[in-house]
Amino acid sequence: MRPDRPAADPACRLPVESSTDFLARVGPDVRFTYVSAGCERLTGWAAEELVGRDMHELAHPDDLADAHAAHAAALCATGPSTAVLRMRCKDGGFVWLESIAHSLRDEHEAISEFQVVFRDASARVRAEQQLAQHARQHGAVARLGQVALREQDLSTLVEEVVATVASTLAVQLCGVLRLREDDDLLDILAHAGDWAGETIGLPAGTGTQAGYALATGEPVIAEDLRSERRFDASNLLSEGMLSGMDVIIARHERPFGVLSAHATQPRRFNVDDVNFLVAVANLLSAAVEHHRKEELTRHASLHDPLTGLPNRTLALDRLDRALARRRREGIDVAMLLLDLDRFKLINESLGHATGDELLVVLASRLADAVRSSDTIARLGGDEFVVVCERAGGVREVVALAERIAGVVSRPYVLDGDEHVLTASVGIAVADGSEDTAASLLRDADAAMYRAKHRGPGRFELFDPAVRSQVLARLRTETELRYAIDHAQLLVHYQPILDVASGRPVATEALVRWQHPHHGLIPPLEFISIAEETGLILELGRYVLEQACEQCAAWQRRFGVPLQMFVNVSGCQIANPRFAVEVAELARRSGLLPGTLAIEVTESVLIDERGSMTVLETLHTHGLRLLLDDFGTGYSSLSYLRRFPLDGVKVDRSFIDGLDGSPKDVAIMKAIVEMCRVLGLAVVAEGVESETQLEQLGQLGCENVQGYLMCRPMLGAVVSEFLEQRLAEGPAPPARTRSSAAAPGRPALRADARLRASRDASRT
Ligand code: C2E
Ligand code: MG
Ligand code: MG
DSSP: OOTTSOOOOGGGOOSOOOTTEEEEEEOTTSBEEEEOTHHHHHHSOOHHHHTTSBGGGGBOGGGHHHHHHHHHHHHHOSSOEEEEEEEEOTTSOEEEEEEEEEEEEOTTSOEEEEEEEEEEOHHHHHHHHHHHHHHHHHHHHHHHHHHHHHOSOHHHHHHHHHHHHHHHHTOSEEEEEEEOSSSSEEEEEEEESOOOSOOSSEEOGGGSHHHHHHHHOSOEEESOGGGOOSSOOHHHHHTTOOEEEEEEEOOSSSOOEEEEEEESSOOOOOHHHHHHHHHHHHHHHHHHHHHHHHHHHHHHHHBOTTTOOBOHHHHHHHHHHHHHHHHHHOOOOEEEEEEETTHHHHHHHHOHHHHHHHHHHHHHHHHHHSOTTEEEEEEETTEEEEEETTOOHHHHHHHHHHHHHHHHTSOEEETTEEEOOOEEEEEEEOOSTTOOHHHHHHHHHHHHHHHHHHOTTOEEEOOHHHHHHHHHHHHHHHHHHHHHHTTOEEEEEEEEEETTTOOEEEEEEEEEEEETTTEEEOGGGTHHHHHHHTTHHHHHHHHHHHHHHHHHHHHHHHOSOOEEEEEOOHHHHTSTTHHHHHHHHHHHHTOOTTOEEEEEOHHHHHHOTTHHHHHHHHHHTTOEEEEEEETBTTOOHHHHHHSOOSEEEEOHHHHHGGGTOHHHHHHHHHHHHHHHHHTOEEEEOOOOSHHHHHHHHHHTOOEEOSTTTOOOEEHHHHHHHHHHHHHHSOOOOOOOHHHHHSTTSOSSOOOHHHHHHHHHHHO
């Protein structure tokens, strides 16, 4: 008896003949000795055809072992024994029969014969088989669901699906076909079983069973492909397939593809088979959708939303991999960092939307300019990098930089107007084994920075000697940050005197850094770093606060409207609230109105176009404006006309020449005269000798500043100087804001009495 078959209850089996039962007697040698008439109804065999035959001869070959086992069990059994086996019918087919055998014994208790009731068990076995198939299919779907949850990789899941469907449905071929995004062709993603034909570019529509399933959107079942009329089954037939099912793997807008199962025999697929395949296809749909969403999230986290290019993270990741490969295989790796020149100007003048449009155009031009092995990425703003994973030497990288410069400088048509741009490019080629993505980016950045300083549209190769400079700059930046927070900055003051009277009319605040190890550091060594890092905002505010407080204290102590000049950088002026904030600071510190002046250099006027309004509001808030280092740079005279200046400070380089150069004397004379006409005050910077001072007096320059009179010093030291000088003569007349701004009147006026003595010295 087969252990997996339910035992029949022998008590219910009566040896009576019904339409589905028959009775037989079998000898101990398993040969029929008697067969009742009912047998013929069930198996086609007449009784006389079976009597004398070995019962096992008629067993289904697959059940033969079970038949022997059942016989062995019956020989030992004390009661009835049962079995469910297939018996061959006369027509060659098989019928499931349940047998209940009772042994009959002779006077020696030996088995003389078996009395067996046979009953048709086809329906029961079929139901049992169906249940088992159901359970198998459910189990398979559940298992695949677990794989889908666990597996990040879609292709692993697809492989698992085809293997599981093939074994669960007992088909010889199972495949997942994917519909292409851009046309109606299908590609076989994975298959279980042999497939010798084409795996890509299979036709959709009625060209294949899969295509037909896509066209109808319904499961397509073919019991015999040889008589198929709905679609062309030739490719399946040529693979030896005779039947099969195809179901669609759905997705929101467009199906993902088709799941197909095919058998080498004609086959009737039942509802359970179809439902099973549909369930697996649905599971695959959900996994595909989930995977697509994850892919989108991943893509978004690694790409720039504006241009669609890889972002910094992805670029650095690719660079790291390329560097690892370089260590293994020795392939050259390089990085180019490009930064557009004056992009800020475009953004501010044409608006951010136009700026964005330009970046998108540029991104696609760059993508066309690089090779397929290069990665072009946007780091943010107007900064792009090219990672050359196979650089092929410095010469090739330079050629690439030139190509890039070429595409950047092609004109851009924005809002109907043509614009031309250039980019500064820094190139770093990996040369040591310790190179990392971060270090290469830093080197490229340093090279780009140098390129920018040399002028627009340049490129520079990173020079390792620069590396130490860069590191030093980084160190200074860190230390400066600390210095600002830990009161290491000092403000020194240098008096500005009226030439005629020799009396102080103002002081200039000049910052220094009292470094714990390097001593007193002059501003030229750290102001530019503070500007690049934005630390200048904090630093500048600190200097302004100190200067206002110091000046207010002097004004109170000496009872004179002494002025304070404070240097400010472009980034400070760029803040539209600058004027308001400084005016508020001056007011709070108790400064006399009109005694705070801001010194700016020409570069501030050139670079910060938006600063015009800020500069104008300085006046409305009672602040004054001086042009520092006049005579250096472009010295465009139009600035003197366009900007609301109160005075100029003539650069030391002109004062130097006053000792002997007639040209410098002529220039200084012209400046003084021009400023007089324009109503601008003139301060001569860097006066170091008596001759220079005398010369300036003769030229009519009213105010001087320089080591000759006083070096920049701490407030306490300058206090003494001021006290001494102010005691020497009458105080300069106090000016109100309105008089200071009045046209034709110098901002720093000399006292009339001293002017007379100056005039006398001319004769
Ligand atoms: P500046 O505003 O033109 O300042 C004048 C510079 O000339 C000062 O240098 C001063 O010490 C120096 N000087 C004055 N008289 C003489 C002289 O007779 N002979 C010579 N050889 N030099 C003289 P310092 O203090 O080193 O400042 C350099 C520059 O740093 C300043 O030039 C200014 O542009 C900038 N700076 C100083 N403090 C600040 C600040 O608080 N903020 C900003 N943004 N810049 C500052
Ligand atoms: Mg200055
Ligand atoms: Mg200066």
